[in-house]
Amino acid sequence: MAADAPKKLLEPFFWTLFSAGGVVAALLMPVHIFLFGLAFPLGWLQDLSHGRALAIIEHPLVRIYLFVFCALPLFHWAHRFRYTLYDGLQIKHLNEVITVFCYGGAIIGTALAGYVLWSIP
Amino acid sequence: MAETIQLEVTRYSPEHDAAPTFQRFEVPYRKDWVVLDALNYIKDKLDGSLSYRWSCRMGICGSCGMMVNGQPKLTCATFLSHYAPGAVRVEPLRYFPVVRDLVIEMTDFVVKLQKVKPWIIRKAEKSLSDGEYPQTPQQLDAYKQFSMCINCMLCYAACPVYGLDPLFAGPAAIALAQRYNLDSRDQGAKERMDILSQHEGIWGCTFVGECTEACPKNVDPAGAIQQYKLTAAKEWLKSLLMPWGAK
Amino acid sequence: MTPHEKKGATQYTPYHPRWYRTRVSTYWWLWKWYYLKFVLRELSSIFVAYFVVITLLQVHSLSRGSETYARFEERMRNPLTIALNAISFFFVLFHAITWFNLAPRAIVARLGGKRVPDILIAGSNYVAWLAISATVAWFILR
Numbered sequence: 194m195a196a197d198a199p200k201k202l203l204e205p206f207f208w209t210l211f212s213a214g215g216v217v218a219a220l221l222m223p224v225h226i227f228l229f230g231l232a233f234p235l236g237w238l239q240d241l242s243h244g245r246a247l248a249i250i251e252h253p254l255v256r257i258y259l260f261v262f263c264a265l266p267l268f269h270w271a272h273r274f275r276y277t278l279y280d281g282l283q284i285k286h287l288n289e290v291i292t293v294f295c296y297g298g299a300i301i302g303t304a305l306a307g308y309v310l311w312s313i314p
Numbered sequence: 315m316a317e318t319i320q321l322e323v324t325r326y327s328p329e330h331d332a333a334p335t336f337q338r339f340e341v342p343y344r345k346d347w348v349v350l351d352a353l354n355y356i357k358d359k360l361d362g363s364l365s366y367r368w369s370c371r372m373g374i375c376g377s378c379g380m381m382v383n384g385q386p387k388l389t390c391a392t393f394l395s396h397y398a399p400g401a402v403r404v405e406p407l408r409y410f411p412v413v414r415d416l417v418i419e420m421t422d423f424v425v426k427l428q429k430v431k432p433w434i435i436r437k438a439e440k441s442l443s444d445g446e447y448p449q450t451p452q453q454l455d456a457y458k459q460f461s462m463c464i465n466c467m468l469c470y471a472a473c474p475v476y477g478l479d480p481l482f483a484g485p486a487a488i489a490l491a492q493r494y495n496l497d498s499r500d501q502g503a504k505e506r507m508d509i510l511s512q513h514e515g516i517w518g519c520t521f522v523g524e525c526t527e528a529c530p531k532n533v534d535p536a537g538a539i540q541q542y543k544l545t546a547a548k549e550w551l552k553s554l555l556m557p558w559g560a561k
Numbered sequence: 562m563t564p565h566e567k568k569g570a571t572q573y574t575p576y577h578p579r580w581y582r583t584r585v586s587t588y589w590w591l592w593k594w595y596y597l598k599f600v601l602r603e604l605s606s607i608f609v610a611y612f613v614v615i616t617l618l619q620v621h622s623l624s625r626g627s628e629t630y631a632r633f634e635e636r637m638r639n640p641l642t643i644a645l646n647a648i649s650f651f652f653v654l655f656h657a658i659t660w661f662n663l664a665p666r667a668i669v670a671r672l673g674g675k676r677v678p679d680i681l682i683a684g685s686n687y688v689a690w691l692a693i694s695a696t697v698a699w700f701i702l703r
Contacts, residue, residue: 220657220690230647234637239702246623263617273606277604281600302610309617
């Protein structure tokens with residue numbers, strides 16, 4: 194039963210991150226993708242100049258916003274994708290590899306996000 | 315002018331067959347007949363060896379659950395007229411081992427149900443002289459929906475996670491655990507949490523939602539499970555922030 | 562007949578030589594429309610992760626100077642990228658809509674003893690979504 198203890202502890206944790214990430218992704222991603230993925234590149238709306246964009250993101254509150262925007266959805270992806278692999282491809286026997294790949298990926302992504310946002314001039 | 319309808323029924327006899335096959339029967343088509351009536355007709359008049367479970371024939375015992383045209387249904391509540399004129403395919407409940415014909419082995423469900431302790435747990439029972447446990451209508455309302463479960467296992471037949479993961483407790487078991495957790499008379503929430511929080515007890519659920527669609531009693535097991543996950547997450551957070559507050 | 566462990570047998574259902582177990586196909590999710598919808602909803606998480614990567618690339622290129630940023634914008638204008646972004650947009654919308662519609666099932670709110678109707682919980686999510694999106698858009702575009 195001792196081996197179950199860390200698993201017991203971690204599942205609610207990852208599920209909570211998954212939920213939080215899902216809320217962030219649902220509330221914030223659509224408008225971001227619409228603006229930066231479609232409207233600006235296609236010229237529907239006037240794009241941000243480099244100077245203006247830099248001025249926005251260097252603000253500490255914006256950096257925190259962007260950190261949350263990146264970190265939580267990554268954990269949302271990690272948890273959801275892990276179970277999609279279990280049920281969709283029926284590779285649950287590889288669950289150690291999958292768990293490391295998913296949550297490890299999310300952790301690395303979060304670390305990268307922290308680094309990138311920290312090193313804005 | 316007697317109308318008929320074709321029924322395609324799974325036949326499996328472990329003594330003779332390596333795998334289930336289908337057998338076609340022609341049964342009278344009556345507008346007020348349900349699939350169970352057709353099966354009873356087959357057994358009475360056409361082939362007495364057909365094996366299946368049924369009892370109350372009015373949707374309360376939960377015995378007659380089977381797959382009708384690929385959907386988990388209570389055969390006593392599924393009208394032939396819904397499928398006429400086409401053939402009606404009747405198969406045993408999905409994701410359970412088939413014992414014979416349309417009869418499935420349900421021990422797995424029973425074991426999981428027992429594990430969640432679906433009864434009122436009290437630290438100390440009140441003596442008879444202390445009287446009843448009073449409950450307001452609001453307190454009843456908190457768990458009433460989940461108490462409607464008739465253990466028909468249609469939700470298990472609808473749940474792909476149950477089909478894929480032997481450790482998953484399944485919709486009805488978790489909904490019934492929640493029914494008792496939310497009951498004001500019950501004090502066993504922690505005991506059940508310890509059991510269900512293990513491994514894939516509840517965490518295997520990915521909110522497909524088909525269990526709720528299949529449920530003939532509007533229990534909404536999917537909702538029960540998500541609510542339970544939320545409770546488990548809150549309990550985990552509490553145990554993290556206040557480890558000294560052990561109940 | 563004593564049950565014994567067979568390779569691949571489940572932990573709870575004992576093996577019995579005469580029971581028949583249908584193996585669940587790897588493509589179980591293709592045979593029913595509602596299962597397919599479910600899997601597509603789950604796959605939306607991939608597009609969520611994709612756009613997080615794009616966002617990080619964008620911030621990174623901004624930090625590196627206006628030339629790097631110009632090159633990033635050039636890559637964003639690539640038709641393939643735009644197609645991928647369009648697909649991501651629809652998947653993320655699908656995620657948002659399914660998420661808000663399912664929220665009332667997980668969150669049971671009671672007001673004065675009576676249960677708040679599902680449509681109000683879902684509705685308040687949509688209102689929050691519109692309000693937040695408008696605020697973000699205003700902040701970026703002003």
